Amino acid sequence: MEQDQSIHRKMIWTIGGGKGGSGKSFITANMGVCLSKLGVRVVLIDADLGGANLHTFLGISPPALSLSDFIKKRVSHLREVLIPTAVPNLQLLTGAQDLLNAVDAKSVQKRKLVRSIQSLDSDTILVDLGGGNSLSVLDFFLMSDGGILVVTPEPTSIENTYRFLKSAFYRRLKQSVCCSSVKALIDDALDRKNEMGIQNPHDLIRAVRQIDEEDAQRIVEEVKTFRPNLVLNQVRSKKDIEIGFSIRSACLKYFGIHLHYLGYVVYDQEVSRSIRRKRPLVLENSGSRAAQCVMEIASKLANSHSMANRD
Ligand SMILES: Nc1ncnc2c1ncn2[C@@H]1O[C@H](COP(=O)(O)OP(=O)(O)OP(=O)(O)O)[C@@H](O)[C@H]1O
Numbered sequence: 001m002e003q004d005q006s007i008h009r010k011m012i013w014t015i016g017g018g019k020g021g022s023g024k025s026f027i028t029a030n031m032g033v034c035l036s037k038l039g040v041r042v043v044l045i046d047a048d049l050g051g052a053n054l055h056t057f058l059g060i061s062p063p064a065l066s067l068s069d070f071i072k073k074r075v076s077h078l079r080e081v082l083i084p085t086a087v088p089n090l091q092l093l094t095g096a097q098d099l100l101n102a103v104d105a106k107s108v109q110k111r112k113l114v115r116s117i118q119s120l121d122s123d124t125i126l127v128d129l130g131g132g133n134s135l136s137v138l139d140f141f142l143m144s145d146g147g148i149l150v151v152t153p154e155p156t157s158i159e160n161t162y163r164f165l166k167s168a169f170y171r172r173l174k175q176s177v178c179c180s181s182v183k184a185l186i187d188d189a190l191d192r193k194n195e196m197g198i199q200n201p202h203d204l205i206r207a208v209r210q211i212d213e214e215d216a217q218r219i220v221e222e223v224k225t226f227r228p229n230l231v232l233n234q235v236r237s238k239k240d241i242e243i244g245f246s247i248r249s250a251c252l253k254y255f256g257i258h259l260h261y262l263g264y265v266v267y268d269q270e271v272s273r274s275i276r277r278k279r280p281l282v283l284e285n286s287g288s289r290a291a292q293c294v295m296e297i298a299s300k301l302a303n304s305h306s307m308a309n310r311d
């Protein structure tokens, strides 16, 4: 088992951020189908607090078994609560409330849960985080190998994305430092009107250097390695596509965050049609423009998975 894991590194992707209705669940479900068709063994985890609906995107009734059966020890292994889907290589796990309650607890428990998820017999795990940015959602986003933000070209969606990214980033910085006064400084820095005038990670590093050089160095490392991904959904024009690049530039300029623009998905009436039929778009109408976009993004994920396995 251990030997197998060293050969085959598992990738956990979390899909979140943005605004309610931006298309997180549609993209998660359809990317899962695409990856499984590429021969990748996929588990989809529905961690959307109060709004779990990934099963419907796959044409499955609300599952009787969920993560709560594992947490409450009604089953001994997480694999026992996995739901098979009609798509080969694709399984589903619903977690909702229990998942987030569990990760809200102690960080030891959070890590234990992540380890249980990592121990699942699959190549890729896609977690639909839903729309919130509670601390547990941020932690799950930060614990994954890759966080994907789904944003639409609307200013409100973009605004939510910046807020999510900034909260996640500063939380990660806070987790990386040791000194309590540096942690307090990071909390202050989250407030845009902070007294120290800290507006971005560079200002923060300068201020932290005056308190603790080692913590400053830790922040430098975190800034280098924080690489979230962006998918722009419901794109209606070429101008909309450019918004992804503008968000990427703004993240770098104002937050010092290196955001990777993974791709875009066009607005397409076929999306809604496929949801009403409870059939994943990439199966129902694989030739549609939105399906083609999702397939392209999924193949990028598959490539990064095989690159991670090569490393
Ligand atoms: N590319 C698209 N083209 C057209 N419509 C889309 C597209 N993506 C999503 N939609 C529409 O947006 C609706 C919401 O999508 P979805 O449920 O995936 O959003 P969500 O981000 O998961 O929402 P929530 O935050 O509430 O969970 C869908 O029912 C669909 O009709």
Ligand SMILES: [Mg+2]
Residues within 6 Å of the ligand: 024, 025, 026, 048, 051, 053, 128, 130
């Ligand atoms: Mg959703």
